[in-house]
Amino acid sequence: MSRARGFTLIEVMIALGLSALVVILAHRIFAGVVDGTQRLQAARTALDREANARRSLSEMLGSLDIGTESAGGFAGRPDRVEFTTWQRVPSGWLERRRVVLEVEGGVLVARSDVSIGIEDSVRAVEFDYLLEPGVNAAWVREWISPVSGPVAVRVRIQRAATVDTLLFIVGSRG
16 A cells, blocks of 8 residues: 655744744744834934034124124023124025024023024023133123124033033134
8 A cells, every 4th residue: 555645734824923933923023123224214313413503502602793883782681692693695606694592492592583493302591601612711790792702602502311511612703
């Protein structure tokens, strides 16, 4: 008598189970790679946004327009700064704009014609102003002058668990 060649039901079930396990593991690996790629892209976008915002803030403070008749002076308080600066506009040239830096709804914003979000998740912001260059130079909490600006502006951004300190050198001082 000859026996028919083939697979038993148990062998077929084990093969199908192993195949399903391989497919599930491969899916989890590829899903993890896609998830990691999306998180990396989100982190890269957030870093780019933060770098662009800080670069914009640095340009604003670096190109102050103080001491001219139409500039309006520099008004720096502990929680708010107001000044006139030369800003690049979408048309490609620079225009004189009055800028206000303050926290609105948990976001550090720079307001001129439009509001630009500089930093998110901000609990409070503190500004300090450097009187003059030098090792023993003093920082003050307020600077209000129609004809001059500080040497530098220190910004302390308070979040829930951290405090970031940014230092910006001021351009033309009037």
